[in-house]
Amino acid sequence: MKAGPVLTVLGAILALWYGAAVWLNAAWTYDQAVRDGGEVTFALLVSDTMAQDRPVLPPPHQVARELWKGLTAFNITSKKSLVYHSYVTLLSTLSGFFLGSLLGIFLAVGIVQSRTMELGMMPWAVISQTIPVVAIAPMIVVLSNSLGFGDHLGVSNALVSKTIIAAYLSYFPVLVGMIKGLRSPDLMQLDQLKTYSASELQGFFKLRLPSSVPYLFTSLKVGIAASLVGAIVGELPTGAIEGLGARMLIGSQFGSPIIVWAALFAAAILAGVLILFVRAFESVVIRRMGVQA
Amino acid sequence: MNAAVIDAKGVNLVFQTGDGPVQALKDVNLTVGKGEFVSFIGPSGCGKTTFLRAIAALEHPTSGQLTVNGLTPDEARRKRAYGYVFQAAGLYPWRTIAKNIALPLEIMGFSKDEQQTRVDRVLELVELSGFGSKFPWQLSGGMQQRASIARALAFDADILLMDEPFGALDEIVRDRLNEELLKLWNRTGKTICFVTHSIPEAVYLSTKIVVMSPRPGRITDIIDSPLPRERPLDIRDTKAFIDIAHRVREGLRAGHSDE
Numbered sequence: 360m361k362a363g364p365v366l367t368v369l370g371a372i373l374a375l376w377y378g379a380a381v382w383l384n385a386a387w388t389y390d391q392a393v394r395d396g397g398e399v400t401f402a403l404l405v406s407d408t409m410a411q412d413r414p415v416l417p418p419p420h421q422v423a424r425e426l427w428k429g430l431t432a433f434n435i436t437s438k439k440s441l442v443y444h445s446y447v448t449l450l451s452t453l454s455g456f457f458l459g460s461l462l463g464i465f466l467a468v469g470i471v472q473s474r475t476m477e478l479g480m481m482p483w484a485v486i487s488q489t490i491p492v493v494a495i496a497p498m499i500v501v502l503s504n505s506l507g508f509g510d511h512l513g514v515s516n517a518l519v520s521k522t523i524i525a526a527y528l529s530y531f532p533v534l535v536g537m538i539k540g541l542r543s544p545d546l547m548q549l550d551q552l553k554t555y556s557a558s559e560l561q562g563f564f565k566l567r568l569p570s571s572v573p574y575l576f577t578s579l580k581v582g583i584a585a586s587l588v589g590a591i592v593g594e595l596p597t598g599a600i601e602g603l604g605a606r607m608l609i610g611s612q613f614g615s616p617i618i619v620w621a622a623l624f625a626a627a628i629l630a631g632v633l634i635l636f637v638r639a640f641e642s643v644v645i646r647r648m649g650v651q652a
Numbered sequence: 653m654n655a656a657v658i659d660a661k662g663v664n665l666v667f668q669t670g671d672g673p674v675q676a677l678k679d680v681n682l683t684v685g686k687g688e689f690v691s692f693i694g695p696s697g698c699g700k701t702t703f704l705r706a707i708a709a710l711e712h713p714t715s716g717q718l719t720v721n722g723l724t725p726d727e728a729r730r731k732r733a734y735g736y737v738f739q740a741a742g743l744y745p746w747r748t749i750a751k752n753i754a755l756p757l758e759i760m761g762f763s764k765d766e767q768q769t770r771v772d773r774v775l776e777l778v779e780l781s782g783f784g785s786k787f788p789w790q791l792s793g794g795m796q797q798r799a800s801i802a803r804a805l806a807f808d809a810d811i812l813l814m815d816e817p818f819g820a821l822d823e824i825v826r827d828r829l830n831e832e833l834l835k836l837w838n839r840t841g842k843t844i845c846f847v848t849h850s851i852p853e854a855v856y857l858s859t860k861i862v863v864m865s866p867r868p869g870r871i872t873d874i875i876d877s878p879l880p881r882e883r884p885l886d887i888r889d890t891k892a893f894i895d896i897a898h899r900v901r902e903g904l905r906a907g908h909s910d911e
Contacts, residue, residue, distance in 0.1 A: 547738050550710055554736040555756040555807075556729055565755065569746050648746035649787045 384408035455525020463533025525589035536578025540571025663716035675868035691854035699869020735804030741796035750784030863903035873903035
Protein backbone atom coordinates (compact mmCIF):
# COMPACT_ATOMS: atom_id res chain seq x y z
CA MET A 360 0.00 0.00 0.00
CA LYS A 361 1.34 3.36 -1.05
CA ALA A 362 -1.36 5.41 0.66
CA GLY A 363 -0.44 4.19 4.14
CA PRO A 364 2.74 6.20 4.73
CA VAL A 365 1.29 9.26 2.97
CA LEU A 366 -1.80 9.24 5.17
CA THR A 367 0.28 8.70 8.29
CA VAL A 368 2.41 11.76 7.53
CA LEU A 369 -0.69 13.77 6.63
CA GLY A 370 -2.31 12.77 9.93
CA ALA A 371 0.80 13.74 11.87
CA ILE A 372 0.92 17.13 10.17
CA LEU A 373 -2.76 17.78 10.94
CA ALA A 374 -2.32 16.76 14.58
CA LEU A 375 0.72 19.00 14.92
CA TRP A 376 -1.11 21.84 13.24
CA TYR A 377 -4.16 21.56 15.51
CA GLY A 378 -1.90 21.37 18.57
CA ALA A 379 0.01 24.44 17.47
CA ALA A 380 -3.24 26.29 16.75
CA VAL A 381 -4.50 25.69 20.28
CA TRP A 382 -1.16 26.73 21.74
CA LEU A 383 -0.67 29.87 19.62
CA ASN A 384 -4.27 31.08 19.78
CA ALA A 385 -4.60 30.47 23.54
CA ALA A 386 -3.24 33.90 24.49
CA TRP A 387 -6.28 35.60 22.93
CA THR A 388 -8.69 33.28 24.70
CA TYR A 389 -7.04 34.00 28.08
CA ASP A 390 -7.10 37.75 27.37
CA GLN A 391 -10.80 37.60 26.64
CA ALA A 392 -11.44 35.56 29.77
CA VAL A 393 -9.60 38.08 31.94
CA ARG A 394 -11.66 40.91 30.44
CA ASP A 395 -14.94 39.04 30.89
CA GLY A 396 -13.94 37.75 34.28
CA GLY A 397 -14.71 34.23 33.17
CA GLU A 398 -12.80 31.07 33.76
CA VAL A 399 -11.04 29.11 31.00
CA THR A 400 -11.75 25.42 31.01
CA PHE A 401 -9.94 23.08 28.69
CA ALA A 402 -13.11 22.55 26.67
CA LEU A 403 -13.57 26.29 26.26
CA LEU A 404 -9.92 26.71 25.35
CA VAL A 405 -10.16 24.17 22.57
CA SER A 406 -13.48 25.34 21.17
CA ASP A 407 -12.44 28.99 21.27
CA THR A 408 -9.02 28.53 19.67
CA MET A 409 -10.66 26.61 16.87
CA ALA A 410 -13.04 29.39 15.92
CA GLN A 411 -11.43 32.80 16.36
CA ASP A 412 -11.95 35.50 13.75
CA ARG A 413 -8.33 36.56 13.70
CA PRO A 414 -6.34 33.59 14.92
CA VAL A 415 -2.55 33.75 15.06
CA LEU A 416 -2.50 30.34 13.42
CA PRO A 417 -5.78 29.35 11.81
CA PRO A 418 -6.54 25.64 12.29
CA PRO A 419 -6.84 23.47 9.17
CA HIS A 420 -10.63 23.43 8.99
CA GLN A 421 -10.83 27.23 9.01
CA VAL A 422 -8.29 27.41 6.21
CA ALA A 423 -10.11 24.68 4.31
CA ARG A 424 -13.43 26.49 4.73
CA GLU A 425 -11.94 29.79 3.52
CA LEU A 426 -10.24 28.04 0.61
CA TRP A 427 -13.44 26.28 -0.36
CA LYS A 428 -15.41 29.48 -0.08
CA GLY A 429 -12.83 31.33 -2.16
CA LEU A 430 -12.91 28.69 -4.85
CA THR A 431 -16.64 28.02 -5.06
CA ALA A 432 -18.75 30.71 -3.40
CA PHE A 433 -18.20 33.46 -5.96
CA ASN A 434 -18.51 33.90 -9.66
CA ILE A 435 -15.06 33.02 -10.99
CA THR A 436 -14.69 36.44 -12.57
CA SER A 437 -15.32 38.14 -9.23
CA LYS A 438 -12.43 39.76 -7.38
CA LYS A 439 -13.41 37.70 -4.34
CA SER A 440 -12.88 34.42 -6.11
CA LEU A 441 -9.62 32.56 -5.55
CA VAL A 442 -10.10 31.00 -8.97
CA TYR A 443 -9.86 34.46 -10.47
CA HIS A 444 -6.75 35.34 -8.48
CA SER A 445 -5.18 32.00 -9.30
CA TYR A 446 -5.86 32.64 -12.96
CA VAL A 447 -4.14 36.03 -12.79
CA THR A 448 -1.10 34.47 -11.14
CA LEU A 449 -1.18 31.50 -13.50
CA LEU A 450 -1.03 33.80 -16.51
CA SER A 451 2.18 35.48 -15.43
CA THR A 452 3.59 32.17 -14.17
CA LEU A 453 3.13 30.60 -17.59
CA SER A 454 4.41 33.57 -19.56
CA GLY A 455 7.41 33.83 -17.23
CA PHE A 456 8.02 30.10 -17.41
CA PHE A 457 7.85 30.14 -21.18
CA LEU A 458 10.20 33.09 -21.46
CA GLY A 459 12.56 31.76 -18.78
CA SER A 460 12.72 28.26 -20.28
CA LEU A 461 13.47 29.61 -23.74
CA LEU A 462 16.12 31.89 -22.31
CA GLY A 463 17.63 29.01 -20.31
CA ILE A 464 17.66 26.68 -23.31
CA PHE A 465 19.21 29.19 -25.69
CA LEU A 466 21.81 30.31 -23.18
CA ALA A 467 22.70 26.67 -22.52
CA VAL A 468 23.12 25.97 -26.24
CA GLY A 469 25.36 29.01 -26.57
CA ILE A 470 27.40 28.11 -23.53
CA VAL A 471 27.89 24.49 -24.62
CA GLN A 472 28.83 25.46 -28.17
CA SER A 473 31.14 28.33 -27.37
CA ARG A 474 33.87 28.61 -24.80
CA THR A 475 33.71 32.39 -25.04
CA MET A 476 30.01 32.35 -24.22
CA GLU A 477 30.70 30.12 -21.24
CA LEU A 478 33.38 32.41 -19.85
CA GLY A 479 31.32 35.50 -20.58
CA MET A 480 27.88 34.42 -19.47
CA MET A 481 28.20 31.77 -16.80
CA PRO A 482 29.48 34.03 -13.98
CA TRP A 483 26.60 36.46 -14.58
CA ALA A 484 24.08 33.67 -14.57
CA VAL A 485 25.38 32.49 -11.21
CA ILE A 486 25.54 36.02 -9.80
CA SER A 487 21.97 36.67 -10.93
CA GLN A 488 20.82 33.90 -8.62
CA THR A 489 22.63 35.27 -5.58
CA ILE A 490 20.56 38.47 -5.65
CA PRO A 491 17.43 37.98 -3.53
CA VAL A 492 14.35 38.21 -5.70
CA VAL A 493 12.57 40.39 -3.13
CA ALA A 494 15.33 42.95 -3.64
CA ILE A 495 15.23 42.98 -7.39
CA ALA A 496 11.46 42.58 -7.84
CA PRO A 497 10.51 46.18 -6.90
CA MET A 498 13.14 47.52 -9.29
CA ILE A 499 11.81 45.42 -12.12
CA VAL A 500 8.29 46.63 -11.35
CA VAL A 501 9.34 50.28 -11.30
CA LEU A 502 11.43 49.94 -14.45
CA SER A 503 8.82 48.12 -16.49
CA ASN A 504 6.17 50.60 -15.38
CA SER A 505 8.22 53.61 -16.40
CA LEU A 506 9.42 52.04 -19.63
CA GLY A 507 5.88 50.97 -20.41
CA PHE A 508 6.66 47.69 -22.21
CA GLY A 509 3.13 46.53 -21.55
CA ASP A 510 1.67 49.52 -23.38
CA HIS A 511 3.64 48.58 -26.47
CA LEU A 512 2.63 44.95 -26.24
CA GLY A 513 -0.98 45.68 -25.45
CA VAL A 514 -0.90 44.00 -22.02
CA SER A 515 -0.75 45.40 -18.52
CA ASN A 516 2.57 46.57 -17.18
CA ALA A 517 1.97 44.42 -14.13
CA LEU A 518 1.88 41.32 -16.32
CA VAL A 519 5.14 42.33 -17.95
CA SER A 520 6.96 42.90 -14.68
CA LYS A 521 5.63 39.68 -13.14
CA THR A 522 6.62 37.78 -16.28
CA ILE A 523 10.15 39.15 -16.06
CA ILE A 524 10.44 38.25 -12.38
CA ALA A 525 9.07 34.75 -12.98
CA ALA A 526 11.42 34.28 -15.93
CA TYR A 527 14.30 35.56 -13.81
CA LEU A 528 13.69 32.78 -11.30
CA SER A 529 12.91 29.98 -13.74
CA TYR A 530 15.61 30.37 -16.38
CA PHE A 531 18.42 29.28 -14.10
CA PRO A 532 17.38 25.69 -13.34
CA VAL A 533 16.64 25.21 -17.04
CA LEU A 534 20.03 26.64 -17.96
CA VAL A 535 21.92 24.41 -15.54
CA GLY A 536 19.95 21.27 -16.50
CA MET A 537 20.31 21.89 -20.21
CA ILE A 538 24.06 22.47 -19.97
CA LYS A 539 24.39 19.17 -18.16
CA GLY A 540 22.10 17.45 -20.64
CA LEU A 541 23.81 18.81 -23.74
CA ARG A 542 27.13 17.70 -22.29
CA SER A 543 25.88 14.26 -21.29
CA PRO A 544 27.02 12.36 -24.42
CA ASP A 545 30.26 10.59 -23.57
CA LEU A 546 33.55 10.73 -25.42
CA MET A 547 32.87 7.46 -27.20
CA GLN A 548 29.62 8.74 -28.68
CA LEU A 549 31.33 11.92 -29.83
CA ASP A 550 34.22 9.95 -31.35
CA GLN A 551 31.72 7.76 -33.11
CA LEU A 552 30.14 10.80 -34.78
CA LYS A 553 33.62 11.93 -35.77
CA THR A 554 34.17 8.65 -37.57
CA TYR A 555 31.11 9.49 -39.69
CA SER A 556 32.64 12.93 -40.38
CA ALA A 557 29.50 14.42 -38.87
CA SER A 558 29.30 18.20 -38.71
CA GLU A 559 28.95 20.07 -35.42
CA LEU A 560 25.34 20.84 -36.31
CA GLN A 561 24.50 17.19 -37.05
CA GLY A 562 26.08 16.16 -33.79
CA PHE A 563 23.97 18.73 -31.99
CA PHE A 564 20.64 17.70 -33.45
CA LYS A 565 21.19 13.96 -33.65
CA LEU A 566 23.01 13.39 -30.37
CA ARG A 567 23.27 16.32 -27.98
CA LEU A 568 19.72 17.60 -28.17
CA PRO A 569 17.95 14.23 -27.77
CA SER A 570 20.38 13.31 -24.97
CA SER A 571 19.40 16.44 -23.08
CA VAL A 572 15.65 15.75 -23.02
CA PRO A 573 15.49 13.88 -19.68
CA TYR A 574 17.62 16.61 -18.06
CA LEU A 575 15.41 19.30 -19.57
CA PHE A 576 12.25 17.89 -18.01
CA THR A 577 13.79 17.61 -14.57
CA SER A 578 14.72 21.27 -14.88
CA LEU A 579 11.34 22.29 -16.22
CA LYS A 580 9.66 20.87 -13.12
CA VAL A 581 11.91 22.92 -10.88
CA GLY A 582 11.55 25.88 -13.22
CA ILE A 583 7.77 26.00 -13.24
CA ALA A 584 7.61 25.96 -9.44
CA ALA A 585 10.22 28.74 -9.32
CA SER A 586 8.21 30.64 -11.88
CA LEU A 587 5.12 30.52 -9.67
CA VAL A 588 7.12 31.83 -6.74
CA GLY A 589 8.39 34.61 -8.97
CA ALA A 590 4.90 35.55 -10.08
CA ILE A 591 3.67 35.69 -6.49
CA VAL A 592 6.65 37.71 -5.29
CA GLY A 593 6.07 40.01 -8.27
CA GLU A 594 2.57 40.69 -6.96
CA LEU A 595 3.72 41.71 -3.51
CA PRO A 596 5.51 45.04 -4.08
CA THR A 597 3.24 46.30 -6.85
CA GLY A 598 0.32 47.17 -4.69
CA ALA A 599 -1.42 44.75 -6.98
CA ILE A 600 -5.05 44.03 -6.31
CA GLU A 601 -5.16 40.85 -8.33
CA GLY A 602 -3.32 37.58 -7.98
CA LEU A 603 -2.53 35.19 -5.17
CA GLY A 604 0.34 37.40 -4.02
CA ALA A 605 -2.06 40.31 -3.71
CA ARG A 606 -4.46 38.15 -1.69
CA MET A 607 -1.67 37.27 0.71
CA LEU A 608 -0.74 40.93 1.03
CA ILE A 609 -4.36 41.95 1.64
CA GLY A 610 -4.78 39.21 4.21
CA SER A 611 -1.73 40.32 6.14
CA GLN A 612 -2.64 44.02 5.91
CA PHE A 613 -6.13 43.38 7.23
CA GLY A 614 -4.76 41.15 9.94
CA SER A 615 -6.57 38.14 8.61
CA PRO A 616 -4.25 35.14 8.54
CA ILE A 617 -7.06 32.93 7.31
CA ILE A 618 -7.04 34.73 3.96
CA VAL A 619 -3.24 34.44 3.76
CA TRP A 620 -3.33 30.75 4.47
CA ALA A 621 -6.11 30.10 1.98
CA ALA A 622 -4.14 31.93 -0.72
CA LEU A 623 -1.07 29.97 0.28
CA PHE A 624 -2.87 26.70 -0.23
CA ALA A 625 -4.32 27.87 -3.51
CA ALA A 626 -0.76 28.58 -4.65
CA ALA A 627 0.40 25.15 -3.48
CA ILE A 628 -2.42 23.45 -5.36
CA LEU A 629 -1.62 25.50 -8.45
CA ALA A 630 2.05 24.48 -8.23
CA GLY A 631 1.06 20.83 -7.90
CA VAL A 632 -1.21 21.02 -10.92
CA LEU A 633 1.48 22.75 -12.99
CA ILE A 634 4.05 20.12 -12.13
CA LEU A 635 1.57 17.39 -13.01
CA PHE A 636 1.13 19.00 -16.42
CA VAL A 637 4.87 19.12 -17.02
CA ARG A 638 5.12 15.50 -15.94
CA ALA A 639 2.33 14.45 -18.29
CA PHE A 640 4.03 16.28 -21.14
CA GLU A 641 7.28 14.56 -20.19
CA SER A 642 5.81 11.09 -20.28
CA VAL A 643 4.27 11.76 -23.70
CA VAL A 644 7.59 12.94 -25.09
CA ILE A 645 9.62 10.18 -23.48
CA ARG A 646 7.25 7.55 -24.78
CA ARG A 647 7.42 9.01 -28.25
CA MET A 648 11.19 8.78 -27.98
CA GLY A 649 10.76 5.08 -27.38
CA VAL A 650 12.45 4.95 -24.01
CA GLN A 651 11.24 2.30 -21.63
CA ALA A 652 8.58 3.83 -19.39
CA MET B 653 45.44 -9.77 -51.42
CA ASN B 654 48.72 -7.87 -51.59
CA ALA B 655 47.59 -4.25 -51.91
CA ALA B 656 48.46 -2.50 -48.67
CA VAL B 657 45.29 -1.11 -47.13
CA ILE B 658 46.95 0.19 -44.02
CA ASP B 659 50.61 1.10 -44.07
CA ALA B 660 52.52 2.37 -41.04
CA LYS B 661 56.16 3.41 -41.29
CA GLY B 662 58.02 4.50 -38.19
CA VAL B 663 54.88 5.81 -36.50
CA ASN B 664 55.44 7.58 -33.18
CA LEU B 665 52.71 9.08 -31.09
CA VAL B 666 53.38 11.10 -27.96
CA PHE B 667 50.64 12.34 -25.63
CA GLN B 668 51.33 15.51 -23.67
CA THR B 669 49.98 14.89 -20.19
CA GLY B 670 50.18 16.68 -16.86
CA ASP B 671 53.01 14.35 -15.87
CA GLY B 672 54.98 15.14 -19.00
CA PRO B 673 55.03 13.40 -22.38
CA VAL B 674 53.92 9.79 -22.65
CA GLN B 675 55.08 7.76 -25.60
CA ALA B 676 51.96 5.82 -26.62
CA LEU B 677 53.43 4.42 -29.83
CA LYS B 678 57.10 3.95 -30.64
CA ASP B 679 58.41 3.22 -34.11
CA VAL B 680 55.43 1.17 -35.28
CA ASN B 681 55.88 -0.49 -38.67
CA LEU B 682 53.02 -2.53 -40.05
CA THR B 683 51.40 -3.35 -43.34
CA VAL B 684 47.88 -4.68 -43.51
CA GLY B 685 46.84 -6.17 -46.84
CA LYS B 686 43.38 -6.15 -48.36
CA GLY B 687 41.03 -8.71 -46.86
CA GLU B 688 43.27 -9.51 -43.90
CA PHE B 689 41.97 -10.02 -40.39
CA VAL B 690 44.52 -8.44 -38.08
CA SER B 691 44.32 -8.66 -34.30
CA PHE B 692 46.18 -6.35 -31.96
CA ILE B 693 46.85 -7.92 -28.62
CA GLY B 694 48.73 -6.72 -25.57
CA PRO B 695 48.29 -5.50 -22.01
CA SER B 696 46.68 -2.15 -21.15
CA GLY B 697 48.79 0.78 -22.20
CA CYS B 698 50.51 -1.03 -25.07
CA GLY B 699 49.02 1.38 -27.57
CA LYS B 700 46.80 -1.08 -29.45
CA THR B 701 43.73 1.11 -29.12
CA THR B 702 45.79 4.24 -29.80
CA PHE B 703 47.04 2.69 -33.03
CA LEU B 704 43.49 1.81 -34.08
CA ARG B 705 42.39 5.35 -33.27
CA ALA B 706 45.30 6.70 -35.31
CA ILE B 707 44.11 4.67 -38.30
CA ALA B 708 40.68 6.21 -37.75
CA ALA B 709 42.18 9.72 -37.49
CA LEU B 710 40.89 10.04 -33.94
CA GLU B 711 44.51 10.48 -32.86
CA HIS B 712 47.33 11.90 -34.94
CA PRO B 713 50.86 10.48 -35.05
CA THR B 714 53.57 12.84 -33.87
CA SER B 715 55.95 11.49 -36.50
CA GLY B 716 56.23 8.76 -39.08
CA GLN B 717 53.95 7.92 -41.94
CA LEU B 718 50.51 6.32 -41.74
CA THR B 719 48.36 5.76 -44.79
CA VAL B 720 44.95 4.18 -45.23
CA ASN B 721 44.12 3.15 -48.81
CA GLY B 722 47.13 5.25 -49.78
CA LEU B 723 45.55 8.36 -48.24
CA THR B 724 46.10 10.14 -44.95
CA PRO B 725 43.75 8.88 -42.23
CA ASP B 726 41.77 12.13 -42.38
CA GLU B 727 41.26 11.86 -46.12
CA ALA B 728 40.40 8.20 -45.80
CA ARG B 729 37.74 9.01 -43.24
CA ARG B 730 36.16 11.58 -45.50
CA LYS B 731 36.05 8.91 -48.21
CA ARG B 732 34.26 6.59 -45.75
CA ALA B 733 37.11 4.10 -45.82
CA TYR B 734 36.31 2.53 -42.48
CA GLY B 735 33.59 1.69 -40.01
CA TYR B 736 34.50 1.81 -36.34
CA VAL B 737 33.02 -0.48 -33.70
CA PHE B 738 33.58 0.63 -30.12
CA GLN B 739 33.68 -1.47 -26.96
CA ALA B 740 30.17 -0.38 -26.02
CA ALA B 741 27.43 -0.65 -28.61
CA GLY B 742 26.56 3.01 -28.04
CA LEU B 743 23.14 2.75 -29.63
CA TYR B 744 20.89 5.77 -29.14
CA PRO B 745 18.09 4.70 -26.79
CA TRP B 746 15.61 7.03 -28.50
CA ARG B 747 16.12 5.40 -31.89
CA THR B 748 14.95 1.99 -33.06
CA ILE B 749 17.60 -0.48 -34.17
CA ALA B 750 16.88 0.34 -37.82
CA LYS B 751 17.09 4.09 -37.12
CA ASN B 752 20.31 3.55 -35.19
CA ILE B 753 21.85 1.75 -38.14
CA ALA B 754 20.58 4.50 -40.42
CA LEU B 755 22.34 7.17 -38.31
CA PRO B 756 25.60 7.26 -40.31
CA LEU B 757 23.59 7.05 -43.51
CA GLU B 758 21.52 10.09 -42.50
CA ILE B 759 24.66 11.98 -41.64
CA MET B 760 26.28 11.04 -44.95
CA GLY B 761 23.19 12.11 -46.85
CA PHE B 762 21.89 8.87 -48.32
CA SER B 763 18.36 8.99 -49.70
CA LYS B 764 15.52 7.50 -47.65
CA ASP B 765 15.11 4.56 -50.03
CA GLU B 766 18.81 3.87 -50.08
CA GLN B 767 18.87 3.99 -46.26
CA GLN B 768 16.06 1.46 -46.09
CA THR B 769 17.75 -0.91 -48.53
CA ARG B 770 21.08 -0.73 -46.74
CA VAL B 771 19.61 -1.12 -43.28
CA ASP B 772 17.72 -4.23 -44.37
CA ARG B 773 20.85 -5.67 -45.95
CA VAL B 774 23.15 -5.19 -42.96
CA LEU B 775 20.47 -6.34 -40.52
CA GLU B 776 20.41 -9.59 -42.44
CA LEU B 777 24.20 -9.70 -42.49
CA VAL B 778 24.36 -9.66 -38.68
CA GLU B 779 21.31 -11.91 -38.42
CA LEU B 780 19.05 -9.32 -36.85
CA SER B 781 16.36 -9.28 -39.54
CA GLY B 782 13.03 -8.58 -37.92
CA PHE B 783 14.55 -6.60 -35.05
CA GLY B 784 14.71 -3.30 -36.93
CA SER B 785 11.69 -1.81 -35.21
CA LYS B 786 12.83 -2.80 -31.71
CA PHE B 787 14.43 -0.35 -29.35
CA PRO B 788 17.93 -1.04 -27.99
CA TRP B 789 16.72 -1.85 -24.47
CA GLN B 790 14.62 -4.66 -25.90
CA LEU B 791 17.77 -6.45 -27.14
CA SER B 792 20.43 -8.42 -25.26
CA GLY B 793 23.98 -7.10 -24.97
CA GLY B 794 25.21 -9.41 -27.72
CA MET B 795 22.43 -8.37 -30.07
CA GLN B 796 23.14 -4.72 -29.36
CA GLN B 797 26.76 -5.21 -30.27
CA ARG B 798 25.73 -6.96 -33.49
CA ALA B 799 23.54 -3.97 -34.27
CA SER B 800 26.51 -1.70 -33.74
CA ILE B 801 28.55 -3.83 -36.16
CA ALA B 802 25.69 -3.52 -38.65
CA ARG B 803 25.81 0.24 -38.19
CA ALA B 804 29.53 0.25 -38.98
CA LEU B 805 28.89 -1.87 -42.10
CA ALA B 806 25.95 0.19 -43.35
CA PHE B 807 27.92 2.64 -45.48
CA ASP B 808 30.04 -0.01 -47.18
CA ALA B 809 33.45 0.87 -45.83
CA ASP B 810 36.13 -1.62 -46.89
CA ILE B 811 37.81 -1.55 -43.52
CA LEU B 812 36.26 -2.48 -40.20
CA LEU B 813 38.07 -1.19 -37.12
CA MET B 814 36.97 -2.96 -33.96
CA ASP B 815 38.09 -1.89 -30.49
CA GLU B 816 37.41 -4.78 -28.10
CA PRO B 817 33.88 -5.06 -29.42
CA PHE B 818 33.10 -8.17 -27.39
CA GLY B 819 35.08 -7.25 -24.29
CA ALA B 820 31.99 -6.55 -22.20
CA LEU B 821 30.17 -9.76 -23.14
CA ASP B 822 30.24 -13.14 -21.45
CA GLU B 823 32.29 -15.91 -22.97
CA ILE B 824 29.46 -17.95 -24.44
CA VAL B 825 28.02 -14.97 -26.28
CA ARG B 826 31.52 -13.98 -27.25
CA ASP B 827 32.24 -17.37 -28.84
CA ARG B 828 29.13 -17.16 -30.92
CA LEU B 829 29.81 -13.61 -32.02
CA ASN B 830 33.38 -14.57 -32.94
CA GLU B 831 32.05 -17.32 -35.14
CA GLU B 832 29.57 -14.96 -36.74
CA LEU B 833 32.21 -12.31 -37.26
CA LEU B 834 34.38 -14.81 -39.13
CA LYS B 835 31.44 -15.76 -41.32
CA LEU B 836 30.73 -12.13 -41.98
CA TRP B 837 34.36 -11.49 -42.84
CA ASN B 838 34.34 -14.44 -45.25
CA ARG B 839 31.21 -13.24 -46.96
CA THR B 840 32.14 -9.59 -47.27
CA GLY B 841 35.89 -9.69 -47.80
CA LYS B 842 36.39 -6.67 -45.54
CA THR B 843 39.74 -5.84 -44.02
CA ILE B 844 39.35 -6.07 -40.27
CA CYS B 845 41.53 -4.62 -37.53
CA PHE B 846 40.54 -6.04 -34.19
CA VAL B 847 41.81 -5.00 -30.77
CA THR B 848 41.51 -7.59 -28.01
CA HIS B 849 42.79 -8.70 -24.63
CA SER B 850 42.06 -12.34 -25.29
CA ILE B 851 44.67 -14.69 -26.73
CA PRO B 852 42.17 -17.36 -27.92
CA GLU B 853 40.03 -14.70 -29.55
CA ALA B 854 43.02 -13.23 -31.38
CA VAL B 855 44.27 -16.60 -32.59
CA TYR B 856 40.84 -17.86 -33.57
CA LEU B 857 39.93 -14.80 -35.64
CA SER B 858 43.11 -13.56 -37.23
CA THR B 859 45.19 -14.07 -40.31
CA LYS B 860 47.77 -11.85 -38.66
CA ILE B 861 48.36 -11.29 -34.96
CA VAL B 862 50.21 -8.18 -33.83
CA VAL B 863 51.63 -8.57 -30.33
CA MET B 864 52.30 -5.30 -28.54
CA SER B 865 53.87 -4.28 -25.26
CA PRO B 866 53.66 -1.15 -23.12
CA ARG B 867 55.88 1.73 -22.00
CA PRO B 868 56.52 2.70 -24.69
CA GLY B 869 53.78 1.10 -26.78
CA ARG B 870 55.43 -0.92 -29.52
CA ILE B 871 55.10 -4.03 -31.64
CA THR B 872 57.08 -6.98 -30.31
CA ASP B 873 55.93 -9.70 -32.69
CA ILE B 874 53.88 -10.11 -35.83
CA ILE B 875 52.56 -13.61 -36.40
CA ASP B 876 51.09 -14.75 -39.71
CA SER B 877 48.58 -17.41 -38.89
CA PRO B 878 48.81 -20.69 -40.80
CA LEU B 879 45.21 -21.56 -39.92
CA PRO B 880 42.77 -21.95 -42.85
CA ARG B 881 40.09 -19.34 -43.54
CA GLU B 882 37.33 -21.77 -42.62
CA ARG B 883 37.51 -22.14 -38.86
CA PRO B 884 35.05 -24.16 -36.87
CA LEU B 885 35.11 -23.41 -33.13
CA ASP B 886 36.85 -26.71 -32.33
CA ILE B 887 39.90 -25.62 -34.33
CA ARG B 888 40.94 -24.25 -30.96
CA ASP B 889 41.85 -27.76 -29.83
CA THR B 890 44.27 -28.40 -32.69
CA LYS B 891 48.02 -28.35 -32.32
CA ALA B 892 48.47 -25.54 -34.85
CA PHE B 893 46.13 -23.34 -32.83
CA ILE B 894 47.83 -24.13 -29.54
CA ASP B 895 51.25 -23.44 -31.05
CA ILE B 896 50.22 -19.98 -32.21
CA ALA B 897 48.59 -19.22 -28.86
CA HIS B 898 51.86 -20.27 -27.21
CA ARG B 899 53.87 -17.94 -29.42
CA VAL B 900 51.53 -15.07 -28.65
CA ARG B 901 51.86 -15.74 -24.93
CA GLU B 902 55.66 -15.83 -25.24
CA GLY B 903 55.56 -12.55 -27.10
CA LEU B 904 53.47 -10.95 -24.40
CA ARG B 905 55.77 -12.26 -21.69
CA ALA B 906 58.90 -11.04 -23.51
CA GLY B 907 57.33 -7.59 -23.77
CA HIS B 908 56.82 -7.57 -20.03
CA SER B 909 60.23 -8.88 -18.93
CA ASP B 910 62.24 -5.94 -20.25
CA GLU B 911 60.35 -3.34 -18.24
